[in-house]
Amino acid sequence: MTxxxxxxxxxxxxxxRLGRGDWAAAALVAxxxxxxxxxxxxxxxERLGATKGSFYWHFKDRDELIDAALDRWEQExxxxxIERLRAVEDPAARLxxxxxxAFGDHPGGDIDVALLADAANPLxxxxxxxxxxxxxDFLTTAFSDLGVAEESARYHALAAYTxxxxxxxxxxxAPSATPTGPHAREYLDHLLRALTPAGPxxxxxx
Amino acid sequence: MTxxxxxxxxxxxxxxRLGRGDWAAAALVAxxxxxxxxxxxxxxxERLGATKGSFYWHFKDRDELIDAALDRWEQExxxxxIERLRAVEDPAARLxxxxxxAFGDHPGGDIDVALLADAANPLxxxxxxxxxxxxxDFLTTAFSDLGVAEESARYHALAAYTxxxxxxxxxxxAPSATPTGPHAREYLDHLLRALTPAGPxxxxxx
DNA sequence: GACATTCCATACGCTAGAGTATGGAATCAC
DNA sequence: GTGATTCCATACTCTAGCGTATGGAATGTC
Numbered sequence: 001m002t003x004x005x006x007x008x009x010x011x012x013x014x015x016x017r018l019g020r021g022d023w024a025a026a027a028l029v030a031x032x033x034x035x036x037x038x039x040x041x042x043x044x045x046e047r048l049g050a051t052k053g054s055f056y057w058h059f060k061d062r063d064e065l066i067d068a069a070l071d072r073w074e075q076e077x078x079x080x081x082i083e084r085l086r087a088v089e090d091p092a093a094r095l096x097x098x099x100x101x102a103f104g105d106h107p108g109g110d111i112d113v114a115l116l117a118d119a120a121n122p123l124x125x126x127x128x129x130x131x132x133x134x135x136x137d138f139l140t141t142a143f144s145d146l147g148v149a150e151e152s153a154r155y156h157a158l159a160a161y162t163x164x165x166x167x168x169x170x171x172x173x174a175p176s177a178t179p180t181g182p183h184a185r186e187y188l189d190h191l192l193r194a195l196t197p198a199g200p201x202x203x204x205x206x
Numbered sequence: 207m208t209x210x211x212x213x214x215x216x217x218x219x220x221x222x223r224l225g226r227g228d229w230a231a232a233a234l235v236a237x238x239x240x241x242x243x244x245x246x247x248x249x250x251x252e253r254l255g256a257t258k259g260s261f262y263w264h265f266k267d268r269d270e271l272i273d274a275a276l277d278r279w280e281q282e283x284x285x286x287x288i289e290r291l292r293a294v295e296d297p298a299a300r301l302x303x304x305x306x307x308a309f310g311d312h313p314g315g316d317i318d319v320a321l322l323a324d325a326a327n328p329l330x331x332x333x334x335x336x337x338x339x340x341x342x343d344f345l346t347t348a349f350s351d352l353g354v355a356e357e358s359a360r361y362h363a364l365a366a367y368t369x370x371x372x373x374x375x376x377x378x379x380a381p382s383a384t385p386t387g388p389h390a391r392e393y394l395d396h397l398l399r400a401l402t403p404a405g406p407x408x409x410x411x412x
Numbered sequence: 413g414a415c416a417t418t419c420c421a422t423a424c425g426c427t428a429g430a431g432t433a434t435g436g437a438a439t440c441a442c
Numbered sequence: 443g444t445g446a447t448t449c450c451a452t453a454c455t456c457t458a459g460c461g462t463a464t465g466g467a468a469t470g471t472c
Contacts, residue, residue, distance in 0.1 A: 017438080017449065034326060037243065040429070052431085053450045062430070117323030119378040120240060132380035155396040158376070158385065165375045166368025172325040174338035179364065190361040194400050223419065223468080246459070258461085259420045268460070 018050055020058045020068060027069035032111040036066060036118040063123060070127045073115070077108045078131050082138050091145035095196065098142065102164050103188055109168035116165065136161055148197050160195045224256055226264050226274060233275035238317040242272060242324040269329060276333045279321070283314045284337050288344050297351035301402065304348065308370050309394055315374035322371065342367055354403050366401045 026044045059065050088094040118124045139157035171178045179187040232250045265271045294300040324330045345363035377384045385393040
């Protein structure tokens with residue numbers, strides 16, 4: 001058969017040729033939806049309007065794709081976020097911004113949770129460990145900058161990070177029990193009060 | 207072949223015949239170790255010193271075993287715990303005891319986390335939702351009994367529960383980053399201060 | 413102690429999905 | 443435009459693990 005939709009447009013868009021990046025991106029989406037287990041080569045191929053043949057030209061095997069997707073995740077959802085937050089001068093504002101980003105509507109939380117679900121996977125484990133420690137260190141420093149004592153800052157960081165992780169886990173376990181709409185913001189306020197040391201540190205003051 | 211170890215003891219203990227309960231218990235252990243995916247019939251059979259033949263006599267299929275294991279979990283790790291906590295009169299003591307149980311060394315947290323990992327599984331989803339809402343409701347009431355206003359009590363419950371879930375997720379993601387030994391207790395103290403409304407509510411006062 | 417019933421082992425069929433082999437289309441180099 | 447290179451589709455093989463079929467052991471029953 002000649003390539004589907006190569007001449008007259010079928011449902012699929014007249015696609016260009018694929019590269020490793022396309023596969024890695026699609027893989028990360030799949031992981032976000034159903035974890036490593038949902039990363040099925042022929043499934044991705046269909047989404048991309050291709051077949052296994054393409055995949056096995058770009059990648060040695062499935063593990064190599066997983067690695068590529070995890071690299072991408074580590075970069076986009078941790079390093080780049082941290083980099084962006086460095087730009088915020090005021091420690092309180094930086095922390096507040098971090099909370100807003102973390103609990104916001106981006107798909108990051110879902111990927112996080114999906115990867116936590118595959119924490120036992122030998123490919124996932126080291127990346128997950130690295131990312132978790134990196135984030136915790138950043139959080140610890142953030143609380144330190146706020147004036148919290150060294151030891152206490154670590155506990156604040158742990159509490160904040162587990163609140164974040166737990167929130168997205170809860171959303172999967174019982175979406176109806178998760179605060180939505182105005183309640184979401186109220187809950188975030190509540191969290192900020194509980195998790196930050198001194199004052200209320202209101203979100204978007206004014 | 208005659209049954210292994212039926213006369214002279216080999217490595218395996220001279221086992222009695224198996225019942226549904228044995229399979230369900232083994233299944234729950236397997237789930238705790240690796241989630242639903244780790245629940246492999248022939249694997250469990252080997253652990254129990256039996257074969258598939260036995261399993262398919264007691265159960266229609268794998269799904270039926272999963273159901274049985276989930277039932278067991280819901281009963282042991284939620285209903286029975288709640289029942290036990292009802293016995294504690296003082297609201298503050300009850301909440302403190304709950305925290306101690308939750309963050310204690312029982313394997314419950316690991317099973318919780320494993321099932322959260324399979325939240326998308328159609329067999330797991332309804333049980334998980336039920337259990338989560340049940341626990342949240344109990345927590346909400348617990349905070350209410352402590353004198354927290356209705357709406358606020360819900361947020362307290364959410365924060366406490368996500369802290370619990372997040373803690374065990376963190377332990378899987380980066381065990382080395384999780385507080386251990388004396389730090390574990392210090393962190394628990396920190397959490398109690400952050401998550402409970404009024405006073406410090408010390409663990410095991412005195 | 414023979415028969416029924418309960419329980420289980422062995423040997424098989426079946427499917428999903430990873431990975432391979434190979435020919436051919438697209439694109440580039442000149 | 444023709445040869446080389448890059449990219450991809452099709453048609454396989456192979457394995458893990460679910461489920462089934464069937465005979466036989468263990469245990470109860472009278």
